[in-house]
Amino acid sequence: xxxxxxxxxxxxxxxxxxxxxxxxxxxxxxxxxxxxxxxxxxxxxxxxxxxxxxxxxxxxxxxxxxxxxxxxxxxxxxxxxxxxxxxxxxxxxxxxxxxxxxxxxxxxxxxxxxxxxxxxxxxxxxxxxxxxxxxxxxxxxxxxxxxxxxxxxxxxxxxxxxxxxxxxxxxxxxxxxxxxxxxxxxxxxxxxxxxxxxxxxxxxxxxxxxxxxxxxxxxxxxxxxxxxxxxxxxxxxxxxxxxxxxxxxxxxxxxxxxxxxxxxxxxxxxxxxxxxxxxxxxxxxxxxxxxxxxxxxxxxxxxxxxxxxxxxxxxxxxxxxxxxxxxxxxxxxxxxxxxxxxxxxxxxxxxxxxxxxxxxxxxxxxxxxxxxxxxxxxxxxxxxxxxxxxxxxxxxxxxxxxxxxxxxxxxxxxxxxxxxxxxxxxxxxxxxxxxxxxxxxxxxxxxxxxxxxxxxxxxxxxxxxxxxxxxxxxxxxxxxxxxxxxxxxxxxxxxxxxxxxxxxxxxxxxxxxxxxxxxxxxxxxxxxxxxxxxxxxxxxxxxxxxxxxxxxxxxx
Amino acid sequence: xxxxxxxxxxxxxxxxxxxxxxxxxxxxxxxxxxxxxxxxxxxxxxxxxxxxxxxxxxxxxxxxxxxxxxxxxxxxxxxxxxxxxxxxxxxxxxxxxxxxxxxxxxxxxxxxxxxxxxxxxxxxxxxxxxxxxxx
Numbered sequence: 001x002x003x004x005x006x007x008x009x010x011x012x013x014x015x016x017x018x019x020x021x022x023x024x025x026x027x028x029x030x031x032x033x034x035x036x037x038x039x040x041x042x043x044x045x046x047x048x049x050x051x052x053x054x055x056x057x058x059x060x061x062x063x064x065x066x067x068x069x070x071x072x073x074x075x076x077x078x079x080x081x082x083x084x085x086x087x088x089x090x091x092x093x094x095x096x097x098x099x100x101x102x103x104x105x106x107x108x109x110x111x112x113x114x115x116x117x118x119x120x121x122x123x124x125x126x127x128x129x130x131x132x133x134x135x136x137x138x139x140x141x142x143x144x145x146x147x148x149x150x151x152x153x154x155x156x157x158x159x160x161x162x163x164x165x166x167x168x169x170x171x172x173x174x175x176x177x178x179x180x181x182x183x184x185x186x187x188x189x190x191x192x193x194x195x196x197x198x199x200x201x202x203x204x205x206x207x208x209x210x211x212x213x214x215x216x217x218x219x220x221x222x223x224x225x226x227x228x229x230x231x232x233x234x235x236x237x238x239x240x241x242x243x244x245x246x247x248x249x250x251x252x253x254x255x256x257x258x259x260x261x262x263x264x265x266x267x268x269x270x271x272x273x274x275x276x277x278x279x280x281x282x283x284x285x286x287x288x289x290x291x292x293x294x295x296x297x298x299x300x301x302x303x304x305x306x307x308x309x310x311x312x313x314x315x316x317x318x319x320x321x322x323x324x325x326x327x328x329x330x331x332x333x334x335x336x337x338x339x340x341x342x343x344x345x346x347x348x349x350x351x352x353x354x355x356x357x358x359x360x361x362x363x364x365x366x367x368x369x370x371x372x373x374x375x376x377x378x379x380x381x382x383x384x385x386x387x388x389x390x391x392x393x394x395x396x397x398x399x400x401x402x403x404x405x406x407x408x409x410x411x412x413x414x415x416x417x418x419x420x421x422x423x424x425x426x427x428x429x430x431x432x433x434x435x436x437x438x439x440x441x442x443x444x445x446x447x448x449x450x451x452x453x454x455x456x457x458x459x460x461x462x463x464x465x466x467x468x469x470x471x472x473x474x475x476x477x478x479x480x481x482x483x484x485x486x487x488x489x490x491x492x493x494x495x496x497x498x499x500x501x502x503x504x505x506x507x508x509x510x511x512x513x514x515x516x517x518x519x520x521x522x523x524x525x526x527x528x529x530x531x532x533x534x535x536x537x538x539x540x541x542x543x544x545x546x547x548x549x550x551x552x553x554x555x556x
Numbered sequence: 557x558x559x560x561x562x563x564x565x566x567x568x569x570x571x572x573x574x575x576x577x578x579x580x581x582x583x584x585x586x587x588x589x590x591x592x593x594x595x596x597x598x599x600x601x602x603x604x605x606x607x608x609x610x611x612x613x614x615x616x617x618x619x620x621x622x623x624x625x626x627x628x629x630x631x632x633x634x635x636x637x638x639x640x641x642x643x644x645x646x647x648x649x650x651x652x653x654x655x656x657x658x659x660x661x662x663x664x665x666x667x668x669x670x671x672x673x674x675x676x677x678x679x680x681x682x683x684x685x686x687x688x689x690x691x
Binding site for chain 2: 112115117126127131192195196197198200201237238239325328329330362363365436437440441444448456457461467468470546548
């Protein structure tokens with residue numbers, strides 16, 4: 001080896017070998033989601049009839065956008081998610097986002113709260129407030145949002161069914177009417193069953209029923225509250241292609257709509273309250289095509305399957321958060337390149353709100369600097385790039401029109417398979433999870449074979465680099481918050497609290513819609529674990545999904 | 557160690573973490589590589605997982621974390637395994653593990669750390685290296 005090295009010119013040779021390794025070669029002609037593409041597209045590839053299958057922006061079937069003037073009439077809502085520690089900590093983060101120019105308040109709660117587990121649960125102390133804000137009671141939500149008028153400020157909750165009754169409880173306690181409540185949450189519980197929560201945490205039947213209850217109640221009582229349905233973001237992250245997002249998402253929508261119509265609801269009211277929660281992954285063209293195919297398929301389904309007539313029900317609004325799983329840990333600043341392209345895809349696809357992941361998403365809870373850059377990135381897209389100027393800038397592109405048709409066709413095929421089995425059965429039997437596991441396995445095999453290349457993962461990996469900076473915060477407030485929670489349980493009006501849970505139990509057990517009783521229980525200072533645990537017991541499931549705790553009262 | 561000995565690898569997750577994509581994919585890839593995988597799923601308690609180690613008698617235990625609580629949970633698990641007399645079974649960690657924590661994790665007895673950017677062949681050979689000689 002030493003002799004080899006001392007030969008004249010060998011260093012240069014090594015350098016050239018190195019260069020060869022750096023050359024960029026096309027390893028893949030399929031889209032990121034697995035659709036084969038041709039070397040080029042031409043007029044013969046656009047088979048859709050413009051008037052019936054594409055249409056102008058703001059006109060049925062809304063392929064080209066939900067509104068005729070798109071961002072000229074209303075800019076997208078620039079969101080930036082915040083959530084860590086105690087309510088006081090997250091409040092501080094929220095104020096920083098608004099000061100930096102964010103136009104929406106978007107809150108992430110910690111995994112315990114999302115799973116309706118209280119911060120005093122014996123098994124999970126290390127996790128309180130760690131990956132989101134701990135919000136076990138409506139008093140905590142009031143602390144987080146003090147001074148914010150919930151009839152004027154739109155709060156977006158990255159949180160399923162319990163977000164609405166808790167926020168509603170705060171609004172009512174402040175003396176305001178449910179009909180004036182603004183904001184949004186993501187009541188899709190089947191998505192949770194599918195995305196790592198499993199049947200123990202969210203039994204599919206009970207989860208789906210709760211989703212239907214919440215949509216029914218919200219549409220009737222809080223028409224200004226938007227419902228993020230389906231929560232297709234998590235489904236994609238768990239393991240679905242863009243076509244798979246439309247398929248599983250529409251399966252959830254169809255089943256939910258059927259059940260709501262069976263309760264006497266009108267499709268025109270329900271569909272108008274819904275916004276699809278989507279993602280943008282790294283394949284720019286495929287994501288643009290997906291947003292277009294999704295709007296078209298939604299409009300067709302609402303009209304032809306459910307008989308919708310109101311444009312507000314036919315035109316789908318889309319909330320997009322760029323893909324977290326697409327981001328890479330090594331050389332994390334490369335993620336700014338990725339999120340810029342994903343954000344541009346979302347805007348070219350015509351979304352109504354956009355949250356860009358921060359570049360440090362794969363490393364930790366976002367640092368303040370990373371969050372600031374995520375907002376600046378959207379300001380660059382809005383003001384410099386021209387992303388907002390013209391509706392559906394890719395309309396008429398041979399490639400994008402053909403890809404829109406292909407994504408839709410693949411989605412319809414998968415949706416049929418799911419609906420042939422029936423959605424609930426497809427969830428409980430593990431069929432959909434198997435589809436997602438297979439997709440992930442295929443992706444990993446392609447990475448291992450270097451057919452699919454991700455910079456910094458399986459190619460162009462930096463050898464040595466300093467450990468990335470991670471977000472840290474002082475846990476003092478979190479400790480105080482846990483103590484305060486324990487004190488509330490001692491100090492609350494025990495008779496009122498008990499009556500609240502008992503009423504909720506009876507209504508849920510007798511098959512009624514439990515949402516008003518949930519709101520009342522939260523007003524009576526019941527905690528998130530107590531309220532959801534009561535609903536579980538009423539449906540013959542264990543009070544604590546982790547089976548470490550018993551119900552705090554004996555229900556009669 | 558002989559070529560024919562099969563490695564038993566117990567995989568699972570602790571706490572409320574729902575990010576199961578990585579470990580489920582790993583389970584299948586290890587199986588395809590001829591390793592016997594016992595996947596005990598997500599949402600295990602520390603006690604429950606330590607009991608599973610006793611019951612299943614694996615050659616190695618693999619944990620995956622997307623939550624920043626991994627030091628506390630891993631520490632608790634290794635302590636529980638020691639109490640139950642299975643402290644000699646090596647533990648490996650994968651997921652969002654920050655390099656600043658590697659030393660702490662090795663200090664509490666973690667045998668293998670596969671943070672972001674780890675390659676499947678490296679994980680497979682590490683798991684294989686923990687095979688006990690056939691009895």
